[in-house]
Amino acid sequence: MLADVEQSEAQDIKENLALVLRQIGQLEQEHHREAGCVRLLAVSKTKPLSALVAAYQAGHRAFGENYVQEAVEKSQALSHLADIEWHFIGPIQSNKSRLIAESMDWVHSIDREKIARRLSEQRPKGLAPINVCIQVNISGEATKAGVALSELASMVALIDALPNLQLRGLMAIPAPQDSFDAQCVVYQPLMHAFVELSQSDSMIDTLSIGMSGDLPAAIASGSTMVRVGTALFGARDYSQ
Template sequence: MGIATNLEQVRKQIEDVNSQYQRELGAVRLLAVSKTKPIADIITAYESGQRLFGENYVQEAIDKCAALSHLEHIEWHFIGPIQSNKSRLVAENLDWVHTLDREKIAIRLSEQRPESLAPLNVCIQVNISGEETKSGVHLEELQALVDLVISLPNLQLRGLMAIPAPQSSEDEQIRVYQPLLQAYKSLQAQLPNIDTLSIGMSGDMEAAIASGSTMVRIGTAIFGSR
């Protein structure tokens, strides 16, 4: 099957799960993870109505942004780790960052964001499974980073992101997501612009939507295996 057909199937699956959990139509946005995929594939997805694309590697993301800058309303989301020496490239070229988890990077992104651009949309990455090898702040550290981000002039805090450890069942996945959902709701009560809970990939999309996801990150089901 082609990319257009795959996209149609993924969108239907999202709306089916959305409906199952009695959430509003369109409550969950689809972020097409296009890392390592050729520009031709992104164009095919764009022509099928997809506008949000996620990239993990800075130089690849920059090259694609430049090559496709003529496409209207395309949105580039950075979903990989950010090294200090690459923060300027991200700040100057991307629309969103989902993986903010350090004060140093937050400050650099704000300082390096050109004044001619809108503030950079950011999600704070939370380590909800307590894995030492995973990026992300722990929930007890979240408020301190929130306070810093909202004080920075060229960042716009939009919400939270997480990549939990795989679980043995959907019920277990939902259970793991509950503390994150509570943190997200608490953040929404504090700040008017919080509207993004970036959770859910191919393996746990249903559990994520059941747990309040507003943006799922799907790659293989759209573009095929790398």
């Protein structure tokens, strides 16, 4: 019976993955984006290993985690899976930076000089530089992490000088808006900043914006990576 339940859950994840990828493809076409230009990052926080393995077996490779200890444990447990890609997308405490530096392929939430320096210094020898995105506070919320757009140039210069970080782009989590048009307006300055950066550096190719609630606006605004969790894995607790 348990095997039947696990098989059913795996099939659900496979079907959900196909649906989300189809939706992304339709939005690329609708907003005149190149087919396949938007990557899907599966937000797998709080989900069990079985759910991640099901997505991997369905062809997915990039997984996003918010909590350091959980991310480390999952990356270790699934280290046997070829070309799996770990993205850390949560806030970073300085006392946890070493764990991230030792286990993650990407970090999307760089917003402080101290964290950037620690990640570079703590990256083990023999590992490739960490792919990083600068988190930008595009809504100007006092409670939100991220640098202001006015501080972006200095953060770019800092990361460029750190040997074990490779700047790949920008990430943002804007305040909720009540319409597609309002979401696009908020994203507009970030999109312009990303285009300007990408024109000056060929390695800058990632605009990490868009979740389930604003997927159309994010893709219309130039997103190259969207973060989706519940639509893939469901809201139920897979740990039972």
